[in-house]
Amino acid sequence: MTAQLNAYIHSEDAKTQAAFYAQALGGEIVSTMTYGQIPGTPEAMxxxxxxxxxxAAGGNLLFLSDSVGLGGPDSSGTPRGLRFIALALSYGDEAEARQAFEKLAEGGEVKYPFELQPWGAYYGEIEDRFGVNWQIVKQ
Known part of the structure; x- marks a missing residue:
């Protein structure tokens, strides 16, 4: 099984944080999608x-997102705050991505089901039984 592991930072200000990392690590922002690109998004978002x-840093991909609505407690009731880090696994094969999603979900909590998204990729989120957040995507 082949997969790429990327850090995914949920931030209070992803644009500012990404600009800082690009400057600090030497790199560039290669893509940005805002909530405004999704139909029906409230104006404030x-x-x-x-x-x-x-x-950045020799070609590594770092993913960021604004932490909209992510300030609640985790599955154990511990306050999460406004920032947390998720591990993002990107696959080229849907079956492999689905298998990883299902295995990581065992004993954990599915936060967002693995399914086809409006942007054209399959995507799902899990908090595993150890409290680690995973984002699985099939590009």
């Missing part, structure tokens, strides 16, 4: 970053 990719 339209400028918030849904997904941003930063290529």
């Amino acid at each position: 339209k400028d918030k970053v849904m997904h941003m990719a930063l290529r």
